[in-house]
């Protein structure tokens with residue numbers, strides 16, 4: 842659905858598709874610069890999060906690195922399970 846928005850820069854009404862990167866049809870300025878900034882901030886956070894994820898297999902990984910990441914992920918899962926079981930044990934029998 843198309844809506845109209847009053848451009849904050851030239852004050853003319855222009856079609857607005859409610860996308861963060863919509864631009865004014867008259868002056869080509871962004872209709873919602875705040876929304877675009879927020880979106881870019883989110884994308885950047887997501888990108889950094891993915892890059893920092895050790896267990897994510899990267900395209901440039903060779904076979905060994907893929908194996909290391911997969912084994913690492915399994916160990917991580919086992920460790921998490923042990924921690925969880927330990928906590929369950931303590932909370933169930935310590936009280």
Ligand SMILES: [Zn+2]
Pocket residue numbers: 848849850851852853865866867868869870
């Ligand atoms: Zn404008």
